[in-house]
Amino acid sequence: MDEDLPTDFNVIVVGTGVVESIVAAACSRIGKDVLHIDCSDHYGGLWASYNFDGLQKFIKEVKTEPNKHSQVYNLEEKWYINKDPPQEEPKEDSEDGKAEPTKKVWCQADFTSEYRKFNIDMTSKLLFSRGPLVELLISSNIARYAEFRCVTRVLTWLNDKLMPVPCSRADVFATEAVSIVEKRMLMKMLTSIVGYNDEEMNNEFKDWNDKTFKEYLTHKGLTPNLIHYVLFAIAGGTESMPCLEGVRECKKFLMSLGRYGNTPFLWPMYGSGEIPQCFCRLCAVFGGWYCLNRPIDSVETKTVDEGKTVVVVGSKSKTLKCDHLVIGINECPKDFISSEPAETCDISKAIFITNGTIMASEKEPLTLFRFPPLNDEQNCVTVLEVGPATGSCPKGLFVVYLVTNKVKDAESDLKPYAEKIFDMSGGDQTATSDKPKCLWSLFYNVKDTSAAVHSGTDCVHVCAGPDAGLDYDRAVHQAEEIYKKICPGQEFLPRAPNPEEIVFEDGATPGPEFQREDEDAEGDKE
């Protein structure tokens, strides 16, 4: 099989994370010969989603082959339920089948047998409805490879309990906690935030450069509750968040409202691991070659005639050549990383599987909850709760992701938050309680490799790993920057034609002609 693989490419991409995959798609899209490889047997690297079996393999690998996952450490897995189902049969209800539906008692064996129904993210992120990834998916037509669900609610932690944050206009009206006067003040302030513009710093914000966002909100006369909503829930900030950063975050939130559903956010069906795969699909459709299970052994640059440099990659006794190498930071040989990335703060993460949502709701919720920091050292903790409708887990369960900056280690950093929203005691799953039972948990730290890194050579481009942020904005931005270096002056992921727009000319013409049709005319054809 190996002999079928050509050896000369315009671009070789190593690693199938989000940044690498976007670059691969963009290069292939405009006709570059692309080889895209990954050393592991699946797509996504640290951005992958796993079913429960795949996740168990990952956990085992981190423990037994730490070199393979050098960016993941402090990994702690814990069960809160029995291995096997209880011995005695639950009450037979064969008589009339009308017995009270008892709450399912989960055991570890259920997770094993239903492993395929899980899609658990290593890097869980949301898309802003008008953020760069959504716009890119639409403009490139890659959106056809994925489906999304709207985040149904945004929660916050106020007075020691969970509270919904009013997002839509209707929500704001419905909130009795906020008086008419307060509403008017809030709206005035939000309007000036929407008018904020980085380039032409308007008067409103010109003196706020060195002050905190909280000071600004206070100055605007917002009451403590409103300050809490805007600062923690909408801007995702802390007491010390700089004013302009808060304004930018708020604006992003507001601008994405009203496009799809009640909140500004979208979640990819079957998990975030689908995102890089969509870009890989486009790369393949335009002729990109794919190899998984393909580690690389060496990377060298060689100057050939006329001062042109080629990159030579050794992989499984094959010598591959390219004009540009795009490589994930974790795969990249150290001598190509010219400067140590700036001091960054590692990421603390946790995943929980529970038997119910953190806050009851009529329909299955999809929740973003930003937990304000419980102590001064920390940032807010981002909580994402997803249910069976997202393809993340079997019916009756929820998957909850917690992310924050690392202070001590993942477990110490996040357990205090988890205990506020889950019952972590194990014990009887059928007992009624106000908090869902935690059935399983995983804590881990990830090195923050999201800072841009330069290779010291024009033909080797290093891709960052996932960051702790809520969205994909940094990854999309970095991919575009790398693409511009490889293909200067070329459009970034121009719209791929729909299949019905491809007209085949019979005869000698070797390839298809792409014809763009009026979007509106599409429906009339059938």
Place this chain on the structure above:
Amino acid sequence: MAKTYDYLFKLLLIGDSGVGKTSILFRFSEDAFNISFISTIGIDFKIRTIDLDGKKVKLQIWDTAGQERFRTITTAYYRGSMGIMLVYDVTNEKSFENIKNWIRNIEENASADVEKMILGNKCDLDAKRQVSKERGEQLAVEYQIKFVETSAKDSLNVEFAFYTLARDIKAKMEKKQEASNPPGGRTGAHQLRANEQQRKPTSWLSRCSVL
């Protein structure tokens, strides 16, 4: 825009490289077979709407985009698929043996109740045949999957295969609907489109500030 169909089925083509998947897709969607360029271009998917018992059934048939070559098909490819054509080449023993591996791959990644069908393609090349029709039938019995030999080149049984698969999916769906099961619980998920009807965020705000 009025819906021009009653059902939309997502179908996949799976099988080793070179067995004729893209050719089968072309034969069915364009009624064409052109040896010179088919394998050189990337086909995403093709659409053909067929008539089944008075219902318009829109078939969206996805090609592997070459990712079958080194078995790197994305898990995303399988999402939401309702029917899969497993294709081997009757002149290539290896491609026949690999059907079992592809079935395993489907079991791992596709929905559990996906309809399947096995196609033994290139049956026009009788002189080069390595896999007898009987062996194909036997394999199909083993997995309880329907089977037919096809030729994309001579347009043999290609229509029949797609109609059969589509009819089986439709029957399964109608049975499910009778049992009043909501279809797959996938309601509420959506694809992003450029012309999505949009409310401007500014209007959201300005209407609020009239308070």
